[in-house]
Structure formats: structure tokens, C-alpha cells
Amino acid sequence: MNDDYYLWGVSFYCPVCGRSQIPAEEMTGMFPNYICKNCEKKEREMKKLAILNTSIITAEGDYSLRQISLEQAQKLAQENEILSAVGHQSTADILTEILGVPVPLNRIVFEQELGQKALVFKLNGRPPEGKILSRAEIEQIGYKFQLLTREG
Numbered sequence: 001m002n003d004d005y006y007l008w009g010v011s012f013y014c015p016v017c018g019r020s021q022i023p024a025e026e027m028t029g030m031f032p033n034y035i036c037k038n039c040e041k042k043e044r045e046m047k048k049l050a051i052l053n054t055s056i057i058t059a060e061g062d063y064s065l066r067q068i069s070l071e072q073a074q075k076l077a078q079e080n081e082i083l084s085a086v087g088h089q090s091t092a093d094i095l096t097e098i099l100g101v102p103v104p105l106n107r108i109v110f111e112q113e114l115g116q117k118a119l120v121f122k123l124n125g126r127p128p129e130g131k132i133l134s135r136a137e138i139e140q141i142g143y144k145f146q147l148l149t150r151e152g
């Protein structure tokens with residue numbers, strides 16, 4: 001047992017990252033489950049539902065990928081905090097419309113965390129190179145949603 005843990009206002013131990021000697025102001029949580037703010041932020045990010053416009057594996061690990069219905073995709077998007085990794089404005093706009101929640105344009109280097117779910121939007125065909133598709137054209141090509149979960 002780490003003594004730091006019990007010294008109020010002196011320093012704390014974070015059981016998630018294993019850091020010790022952490023000042024009280026860098027800790028968060030409810031007794032006795034204190035963790036450092038870095039870990040808390042990471043855990044919050046991890047719970048976000050990522051939105052991807054391709055089924056891409058972004059970090060090493062074990063994944064499951066399964067097709068879900070539009071209704072399931074909408075429900076997931078509406079019930080979770082979203083982390084968009086959609087790098088095209090037209091796709092972001094169309095996903096916003098289809099899912100019924102704001103899906104912002106977000107050019108990030110996404111790394112899927114352990115346990116994190118990603119909602120994948122996938123066209124059934126390949127659009128012409130460089131072509132910006134309208135909603136009608138996307139409906140015509142057809143699309144599906146997949147749930148990509150990092151399990152290990």
C-alpha cells in the first residue's frame with residue numbers, strides 16, 4: 001500500500017498510471033477512487049464513440065467488426081459523446097444528416113483505445129476520384145454502418 005495515497009494535501013498516488021508524489025490539485029475523482037487528471041481525461045476520451053469514414057485499424061490490437069443497422073448507428077451516435085475523425089466536409093455534413101447528431105469535420109490522427117468503439121461509415125461502391133458526393137449520390141451508391149471495437 002502506498003502511503004502517499006492517504007496524505008491529504010501532500011501528495012497522491014494514481015493507481016491507473018502508477019505515478020506517485022502527485023499534488024492534490026492534479027488529482028480528481030471520489031474517495032477512494034482518486035486518479036490523476038491525465039488518466040481521467042484519457043478515460044473520458046476512451047468512452048467517446050469515434051466516427052470514421054473508413055474501417056481503418058489505427059492502433060495495434062484485437063478488433064471486432066460487425067455490420068449494424070442504420071437505426072443502431074443512430075442510437076449509438078445519439079447516446080454517446082462523439083469523437084469525429086471524419087476528414088471530409090461533405091462526409092461530415094452527410095453523417096450529421098443521417099445520424100441526427102452534429103458530426104464535425106475533424107482532421108485528427110485517431111488512435112483507437114482499448115475498449116473504445118468506432119462507428120464506421122462505409123460506401124458500398126468507390127466514388128470517382130476526387131468527387132464530392134451529394135446526399136442523393138451517396139444514397140444511390142448505398143452505404144452501411146459497421147461497429148469496430150478494440151477488444152485487446
Ligand SMILES: [Zn+2]
Pocket residue numbers: 014015016017018019035036037038039040
Ligand atoms: Zn494517472
